[in-house]
Amino acid sequence: MRAATPLLDVRGLTKHFPLKASPGNKSGVVRAVDDVNFSVMRGETLGIVGESGCGKSTTARLLMHLINPTAGEVIFEGKVVGSRDLPMKEFHRQVQMVFQDSYSSLNPRLTVEASIAFGPQVHGVSEKEAVKRARDLLARVGLEPARFAGRYPHELSGGQRQRVNIARALALEPRVVILDEAVSALDKSVEAQVLNLLLDLKQDFNLTYLFISHDLNVVRYISDRVMVMYLGQVVEMASTDAIFASAKHPYADALLSSMPSMDPDQRTEAPPISGDPPNPINPPSGCRFHTRCTFAESVCSSRSPQLTSIDETHRVACLMYEANVQHPRSRVNVLKVAA
């Protein structure tokens, strides 16, 4: 297989949650994820950021097929997930997920070892072999098997539980691990340890990560590329360095510059984005960000921007970067001159 083939290719992924009709209110849908396209390359870490309610976690659940998409498909190594080429069960062996709530994601009635050994047994590994694998993985994530294998989740700290969850995800020997706010609930010091563990594991097991977080510092630390989402859509996608140095989309720019600087002289006085994100039940027409955008013009409320490549790796969905759009602040020519 050519190196250019993405490991995971997401095409037109859409999830509309139906709303129940009530008197005086026609039934509608919550557009949680709307026509999301992206691909993940082998061995990279793709960070997904955005404010709460932007569809990050729904995207993760759609990817895992824990909920059924309204439209769109996921292609893994060139094979459509759920087709005859790649049955769902096989896909689940290849792609695993770590959840945010370390406590709720472990069965309180099972020992740590039994929780980890469950997955392999589903895939036909003998109980003895699965338990052995569970103990090896416990050691690998920094929990001494002799002390921890027989314990129950309530006897562990948050950091230890999250290590168990990571071990459980790895028990199926997956290629891709989706980390949905996996370190967000941990103390800063523990978070750093778990992040470093994740980096070590990635190298040792040749993993590909999808790292979903609202914590920009963490995303910057761990990701190779970053994807910014707003109201169920991708607004910008670029390498971590490029996007943190100069985000093109006004939302991405405002979001990333909202990171407080460590240097007091560097602190910006410029106001971040004001207001709350609009309701995803009735998203704004045209560009969904135009209600809060400082550069919004009349064209923004009538025309939906498309993800446009501005160089090989940098893609942005903003009318200012789209050719043949009458936006007074169009940057298309500026970019051309620079090139």
Place this chain on the structure above:
Amino acid sequence: MNASLSIPAASVAAIEQSPGYWSGVFKRFLRDRVAMIAAVVVLVLVLLALFGTYVTPADPYQSSMLKRLKPIGTEGFLLGTDELGRDMMSRLMVGARLSLFMGITPVLFAFLIGSVIGIIAGYTGGWLNTAIMRTVDVFYAFPSVLLAIALSGALGAGIGNALISLTLVFIPPICRVAESVTAQVRSRDYVEAARASGANAFAIIKTHVLGNVLGPIFVYATSLIAVSMILASGLSFLGLGVKPPEPEWGLMLNTLRTAIYTQPWIAALPGLMIFITSISFNMLSDGLRSAMDVKQ
């Protein structure tokens, strides 16, 4: 970081086994004084039900016209005699068997059937859930006493039919509890994680759902034993359950009601037994419920 990852040589040592969930529940239960008293009372009642016939002071079926309605404390009849001159104490002891049987059996069957239906409804959700739960709701429209009487009446008198009708009465409430507990557990991340590992519904229910729902359903079912006893007594009282001369507390309450003006204390004795039994089972299930609450 890397230092903590290196595995010490001692890792081949025996795996430390933590005391499990149930041993914690047992410990907490032992500390609950009220629940322990209730447990002792229930134990005594169960022993009476099993071995009562062998230790009765007199023959519970031996009637005597001369010794009718003797008061409590009469020589040879510690708790007096009933309207046919039979020893009350013996009859109450032997009556424990049928009364407990009528209390526990329907709940047990309803627990088995209701749990299965409720867990299926709660786990699958969607239209199947709606279909099952709306059917259950239909049964809820009837008061349980009325439903039990109507079903027993339709099926005909007798212990077997009374058991069937009581079982049918208890399936809907148990089913509803099972459904709501299962729906809760289903939304937990560990069930999501199990689904994400590619496990099918059967494996997930067996490993991840059952262990977390059976406890709460069982506690609820325990509290129904008292209701079942009272309903069964009611059926016997109406002549739809146990037939005379078998001693059963509800039936005894019925036959002794003519003596309520002459020997009120004796007439009240079977009712007292029903009260003690039902309150003990209630206390027991309350104690179980709080012992199973991990948050304590």
